[in-house]
Amino acid sequence: MKIIELHKSITESNDRDAEKLRNRLRKQGLLLVNLMSSAGSGKTTMLSRTITDLKDRVRIAVMEADIDASVDAERIAALGAVSIQVHTDGMCHMDAGMTEEGLNNMDLEGIDIAFLENIGNLICPAEYDTGAGCNVMILSVPEGDDKPLKYPLMFQNSDALLVSKIDALPYFRFDMDKLYERVRYLNPDIKIFPISAKTGEGMKEWEEWLLERLAAWRKK
């Protein structure tokens, strides 16, 4: 027996796969958006509204990752958008290899933006690079303004934060200023969009940002 010193981070091989996938997607001109949040924050509702609002401007596909079931993919498919359900069989996050496999099983002809709706939880998905061109997270008002303190990594790794369900603000003790301060401390460059997919408030700003990201992605 001999000892081999490695000193490798366990995410190293995933980081390599992610970079490979990102390069491939850049060549294809397809913007992959890794969407992360807790369970029940309104990811699918927000996506449904975004797909409908932008249907004349870009074609969006959605990869739904869940531990089980396919209710989310069915909701997206009902809008006429390309969708696929990926089951992680008990795993709490998507990695680059799983994401690539999912994409390979989708008909992406003519698609501009593909969303990966990651597993609902604020911890594990933040630790694995999926190969996406940008990371977006949702925090809903009922979850509370203290979440950046408890789960800093996801806020640090995201390019945009959607604060969802703002129509419910009157009913919760949610300090929006405090949230901005906490999030900006972790990540000064993050874009923050307060939205309500129910009333439509704030959706336009988010959607315009998304289109800008797509244009920038294709220019690079």
Place this chain on the structure above:
Amino acid sequence: MHELGIVMHVAKTLDEVAEENHLTSIGSVTLEVGEVSGIITDYFVDCWNYFKVKHPLLKDCRMKLEMIEGITFCEDCKREYRTIKYGRICPYCDSEHTYLLQGNECNIKEIEASDE
């Protein structure tokens, strides 16, 4: 659940190392695990034992874990404290302006291997 995913990533890395170094079996793997990496060590070892029997290269491979203490630094009062005990808020000055110095690691430190 998280632990199983990490086990699979460790196995993937070890497969690559084995190929590069022409190894036929791995007797043990030593991991450095941070206290606040979110890894529950008991679950992790259970997942390892479940997984390794399905993987010829690793079937006799023991998992050794070395823990790394979680330490947070406060930018306001410039002091360090134990993350596990106090979390993100500095116990000395109540500041939220803190960051983790160490304790979030999950590294493969070394392996014991045979190429015969």
